[in-house]
Amino acid sequence: MIEVMRQVRNALVWNLNTDLDNIPACEQWSEMLRKNIDALDKAMADAELKWVGLTDEEMLTLEETTTCTKDESWLRNLTQAIEAKLKEKNT
Numbered sequence: 001m002i003e004v005m006r007q008v009r010n011a012l013v014w015n016l017n018t019d020l021d022n023i024p025a026c027e028q029w030s031e032m033l034r035k036n037i038d039a040l041d042k043a044m045a046d047a048e049l050k051w052v053g054l055t056d057e058e059m060l061t062l063e064e065t066t067t068c069t070k071d072e073s074w075l076r077n078l079t080q081a082i083e084a085k086l087k088e089k090n091t
Contacts (some may be wrong), residue, residue, distance in 0.1 A: 002048060005040055005044045005047070009044070011034050015033055033078045051090060052089045053086070054082065054086065059082075062078060063078060066081050
């Protein structure tokens with residue numbers, strides 16, 4: 001998601017730098033681009049700050065506590081446990 005935001009931001013910056021300010025009819029458009037770039041910068045910073053990963057200790061605990069029956073996949077259960085822990089930490 002962050003990478004997509006960066007790509008969109010870069011496209012907006014490119015459009016802004018195409019000398020739109022010299023065309024009177026496009027001044028409003030260039031102002032909108034500036035506001036959108038600022039909003040994307042803020043959204044990217046917020047998204048990066050909010051993400052919390054798992055520590056090595058948390059990963060080891062999940063590996064040690066993940067169990068399964070003969071009909072279940074240990075890897076699937078571990079993946080689901082990791083996903084649940086990340087959701088818990090990031091909400």
